[in-house]
Amino acid sequence: DNVDLTILDTNRKDLLLDFRSTVLLDKMPLGFPFDRTIDYTKFFTPNMKFVDVVIFHKKQVCDMKTRWDRWVLKNYNMV
Structure with a gap:
């Protein structure tokens, strides 16, 4: 109820969202x-x-995206 859905264009069907x-x-x-x-x-x-x-x-750099993709399934079919 409290989420602002106006930032999403619900009319577009060609848009693929990576949640x-x-x-x-x-x-x-x-x-x-x-x-x-x-x-x-x-x-x-x-x-x-x-x-x-x-x-x-802390002046430390880490590549979070690389580590994230290792643990999360990419292009997971939500249907």
Whole structure:
């Protein structure tokens, strides 16, 4: 219900989609749910943890597509 299907042209019959590389965006903002205001009275719950994290970048290159194709069937007949 929440997927934005307007990005797909459903009238074309000659278009072959590779679902591994197809992105369907929903109608929510890109920051959802982090774009909402926080109700602090209901913010802390038993199933959450509040910690500081450090994000860093490793200068390492890997060919993800080559490894991906080895494990996923290509041109798999979905019918």
